[in-house]
Amino acid sequence: xxxxxxxxxxxxxxxxxxxxxxxxxxxxxxxxxxxxxxxxxxxxxxxxxxxxxxxxxxxxxxxxxxxxxxxxxxxxxxxxxxxxxxxxxxxxxxxxxxxxxxxxxxxxxxxxxxxxxxxxxxxxxxxxxxxxxxxxxxxxxxxxxxxxxxxxxxxxxxxxxxxxxxxxxxxxxxxxxxxxxxxxxxxxxxxxxxxxxxxxxxxxxxxxxxxxxxxxxxxxxxxxxxxxxxxxxxxxxxxxxxxxxxxxxxxxxxxxxxxxxxxxxxxxxxxxxxxxxxxxxxxxxxxxxxxxxxxxxxxxxxxxxxxxxxxxxxxxxxxxxxxxxxxxxxxxxxxxxxxxxxxxxxxxxxxxxxxxxxxxxxxxxxxxxxxxxxxxxxxxxxxxxxxxxxxxxxxxxxxxxxxxxxxx
Amino acid sequence: xxxxxxxxxxxxxxxxxxxxxxxxxxxxxxxxxxxxxxxxxxxxxxxxxxxxxxxxxxxxxxxxxxxxxxxxxxxxxxxxxxxxxxxxxxxxxxxxxxxxxxxxxxxxxxxxxxxxxxxxxxxxxxxxxxxxxxxxxxxxxxxxxxxxxxxxxxxxxxxxxxxxxxxxxxxxxxxxxxxxxxxxxxxxxxxxxxxxxxxxxxxxxxxxxxxxxxxxxxxxxxxxxxxxxxxxxxxxxxxxxxxxxxxxxxxxxxxxxxxxxxxxxxxxxxxxxxxxxxxxxxxxxxxxxxxxxxxxxxxxxxxxxxxxxxxxxxxxxxxxxxxxxxxxxxxxxxxxxxxxxxxxxxxxxxxxxxxxxxxxxxxxxxxxxxxxxxxxxxxxxxxxxxxxxxxxxxxxxxxxxxxxxxxx
Numbered sequence: 091x092x093x094x095x096x097x098x099x100x101x102x103x104x105x106x107x108x109x110x111x112x113x114x115x116x117x118x119x120x121x122x123x124x125x126x127x128x129x130x131x132x133x134x135x136x137x138x139x140x141x142x143x144x145x146x147x148x149x150x151x152x153x154x155x156x157x158x159x160x161x162x163x164x165x166x167x168x169x170x171x172x173x174x175x176x177x178x179x180x181x182x183x184x185x186x187x188x189x190x191x192x193x194x195x196x197x198x199x200x201x202x203x204x205x206x207x208x209x210x211x212x213x214x215x216x217x218x219x220x221x222x223x224x225x226x227x228x229x230x231x232x233x234x235x236x237x238x239x240x241x242x243x244x245x246x247x248x249x250x251x252x253x254x255x256x257x258x259x260x261x262x263x264x265x266x267x268x269x270x271x272x273x274x275x276x277x278x279x280x281x282x283x284x285x286x287x288x289x290x291x292x293x294x295x296x297x298x299x300x301x302x303x304x305x306x307x308x309x310x311x312x313x314x315x316x317x318x319x320x321x322x323x324x325x326x327x328x329x330x331x332x333x334x335x336x337x338x339x340x341x342x343x344x345x346x347x348x349x350x351x352x353x354x355x356x357x358x359x360x361x362x363x364x365x366x367x368x369x370x371x372x373x374x375x376x377x378x379x380x381x382x383x384x385x386x387x388x389x390x391x392x393x394x395x396x397x398x399x400x401x402x403x404x405x406x407x408x409x410x411x412x413x414x415x416x417x418x419x420x421x422x423x424x425x426x427x428x429x430x431x432x433x434x435x436x437x438x439x440x441x442x443x444x445x446x447x448x449x450x451x452x453x454x455x456x457x458x459x460x461x462x463x464x465x466x467x468x469x470x471x472x473x474x475x476x477x478x479x480x481x482x483x484x485x486x487x488x489x490x491x492x493x494x495x496x497x498x
Numbered sequence: 499x500x501x502x503x504x505x506x507x508x509x510x511x512x513x514x515x516x517x518x519x520x521x522x523x524x525x526x527x528x529x530x531x532x533x534x535x536x537x538x539x540x541x542x543x544x545x546x547x548x549x550x551x552x553x554x555x556x557x558x559x560x561x562x563x564x565x566x567x568x569x570x571x572x573x574x575x576x577x578x579x580x581x582x583x584x585x586x587x588x589x590x591x592x593x594x595x596x597x598x599x600x601x602x603x604x605x606x607x608x609x610x611x612x613x614x615x616x617x618x619x620x621x622x623x624x625x626x627x628x629x630x631x632x633x634x635x636x637x638x639x640x641x642x643x644x645x646x647x648x649x650x651x652x653x654x655x656x657x658x659x660x661x662x663x664x665x666x667x668x669x670x671x672x673x674x675x676x677x678x679x680x681x682x683x684x685x686x687x688x689x690x691x692x693x694x695x696x697x698x699x700x701x702x703x704x705x706x707x708x709x710x711x712x713x714x715x716x717x718x719x720x721x722x723x724x725x726x727x728x729x730x731x732x733x734x735x736x737x738x739x740x741x742x743x744x745x746x747x748x749x750x751x752x753x754x755x756x757x758x759x760x761x762x763x764x765x766x767x768x769x770x771x772x773x774x775x776x777x778x779x780x781x782x783x784x785x786x787x788x789x790x791x792x793x794x795x796x797x798x799x800x801x802x803x804x805x806x807x808x809x810x811x812x813x814x815x816x817x818x819x820x821x822x823x824x825x826x827x828x829x830x831x832x833x834x835x836x837x838x839x840x841x842x843x844x845x846x847x848x849x850x851x852x853x854x855x856x857x858x859x860x861x862x863x864x865x866x867x868x869x870x871x872x873x874x875x876x877x878x879x880x881x882x883x884x885x886x887x888x889x890x891x892x893x894x895x896x897x898x899x900x901x902x903x904x905x906x
Contacts, residue, residue, distance in 0.1 A: 096587075098567065098569070101565075101566065101569060102568060102569075105569070455532060455844070455851065455853075457532060457533075457853055458533065459875070473875075473878055475883070475884035476884075481568070484567040488568035488569070488570065488852040489568075493852070494570075495570045495850055496571055496572055496575055496585070497571065497572035497574050497585070497589065497590070497591075497592075498574050498592025498595060
């Protein structure tokens with residue numbers, strides 16, 4: 091009843107050949123939304139987006155169920171999926187992504203975890219982000235930890251600031267397993283979880299991390315509000331197959347958030363260093379556009395963060411702002427232009443969600459459909475249909491003439 | 499790199515039972531298209547097709563993404579998919595298909611390859627098809643090769659004319675591997691590739707084929723324009739599971755091109771010998787319609803070849819011509835009638851493409867939808883939705899009452 095089935099993304103690998111064509115992905119993080127209860131319109135439906143609408147008219151539209159039905163994607167899997175990496179096969183923890191995002195030089199076998207500075211009172215988590223402390227305080231505390239906490243083993247640990255309350259922990263040594271449960275309970279009012287190994291190979295790591303947390307607790311005892319750390323997303327680092335080897339694409343990432351630069355590095359893309367704010371990033375895209383790259387990933391973070399802040403109006407405003415910058419992309423005349431999202435973040439929910447995201451693909455041979463508006467409902471009538479998130483890479487490659495015929 | 503997954507086509511196998519019902523597939527090769535730049539209408543939208551439109555109105559419509567997203571199917575995988583064979587599991591090379599298509603009696607373990615007579619000047623390919631030489635010249639050259647080239651091994655080779663510049667090479671012997679790279683560079687201006695074994699088991703085959711090519715080169719040295727051969731699609735022949743065993747269907751093929759007869763034989767279908775041109779094939783379908791078969795595959799080639807010739811108008815004309823012959827099918831009153839394609843061949847591209855193909859299924863219990871026009875855009879609104887190509891066999895079987903209930 092079962093058989094070994096080839097993953098369609100592997101067929102693309104097999105068929106990919108190099109061409110002198112360029113693909114641009116504009117990924118608007120968390121773009122998908124839900125209707126506002128008063129107007130009945132989603133963020134995208136509310137926004138005035140003449141440029142997106144024009145692209146929708148010229149291209150094929152549809153909806154991506156990014157990771158799968160009912161699945162709310164984290165940013166890591168969401169992006170890997172759009173890049174053609176089967177998210178059920180390539181699982182990367184937040185720790186590894188965060189470490190890559192601060193240019194930390196992860197080595198194969200390192201165990202990385204995402205850290206939050208947190209506020210704990212009487213053993214119970216009061217604030218999972220310690221009031222979003224300033225990055226400077228984070229740096230001071232990180233240094234204090236490094237200076238005062240030692241682990242007695244044949245290896246070393248790293249504790250690095252990311253920004254605000256976020257940090258990265260890396261354990262480096264021989265034969266360490268990375269299958270550890272989170273200590274972050276993901277809500278307040280309960281105690282942090284004790285560290286748990288999920289397999290025998292990770293028992294040593296569990297002991298070391300448990301020991302580390304105990305010592306950090308002592309070191310931070312007198313601090314306020316950041317008197318504790320919470321850890322999650324433990325994972326053993328192993329680089330993923332590279333985009334250039336899989337699909338023959340020389341990729342470059344233009345993103346200002348560490349996470350997205352990290353995902354890009356993980357698959358071997360070059361990363362524009364600190365491209366800056368929204369306008370600067372569109373400029374950075376123009377600056378790096380040329381002979382060095384075939385695949386350009388431009389990331390917009392604020393469509394997600396305004397959604398997470400449950401700020402419908404700000405999300406609408408951000409969408410309109412990005413719409414205004416679209417000519418800077420279309421002026422480059424890429425062979426394939428994709429506009430989509432890694433997941434939905436409806437402002438009405440204030441969190442990531444499982445809802446399919448709108449997608450448009452403009453290319454010379456894309457089947458232009460009757461959709462002339464870029465939003466969730468209009469895209470539901472498009473020729474791309476409702477499909478898994480990985481599909482968009484195959485379609486982008488095909489439209490760029492970068493996939494050979496399958497079989498005779 | 500692969501994952502175990504249940505294949506729905508195997509569930510159909512399990513549920514299939516025999517019934518006194520008949521299924522007709524009209525496969526219009528390369529039917530799917532793209533809008534003409536001047537009119538904005540595809541070939542199907544341009545053509546006057548009252549009969550197809552009537553069928554669309556009576557049946558369920560949709561789009562098939564035949565092999566997968568972004569994948570441009572070759573004719574072999576395209577057809578196998580429509581017959582319910584997972585194209586990622588059942589891979590058949592052009593060599594095997596071509597050999598089967600000329601009624602060559604392939605035996606299990608034979609290594610077959612597709613051959614082109616070509617023109618080479620100063621070691622560089624000038625014409626991959628040697629000006630599409632006449633079949634008679636091909637036959638003369640093939641005989642010259644057979645008479646003058648011997649291979650010193652415990653086995654034998656066959657070199658057979660297909661038509662025009664096309665021929666088949668078969669290597670028969672003990673323990674021969676079939677994993678060989680093409681020598682056909684697929685473009686002009688460069689040298690033919692040397693023969694390469696892709697695994698150790700194929701080294702002996704590589705030596706034999708390399709030796710064969712050298713000797714053929716000498717034999718053809720004074721010929722013009724066909725002074726060289728190019729080979730591709732090497733494969734070791736192993737018959738596929740038969741249609742009768744998988745789905746309980748006694749199938750018959752009515753096709754005038756070798757390739758399609760070859761695909762049909764590969765899965766155990768009977769083949770009407772040399773049914774002739776378009777009208778003759780519709781007549782041949784009527785002639786063989788009766789108690790001997792449950793599944794009828796009628797193939798139309800010219801919707802593909804006019805597309806490949808980038809001849810929009812001719813493709814439109816061909817579609818209209820086929821539309822006029824539809825009453826000859828409907829007169830037979832099949833229980834299930836499917837009209838679709840193995841892939842798109844937009845005249846604007848002049849080649850096979852990845853675009854989904856329109857499909858209609860007419861049967862007593864098919865959910866007739868609001869689609870009353872048979873084209874890519876109208877079908878996008880149909881009840882069958884956008885789905886993988888293999889699905890159509892399951893739907894045809896179900897509509898023919900040939901699938902039992904799944905579970906109690």
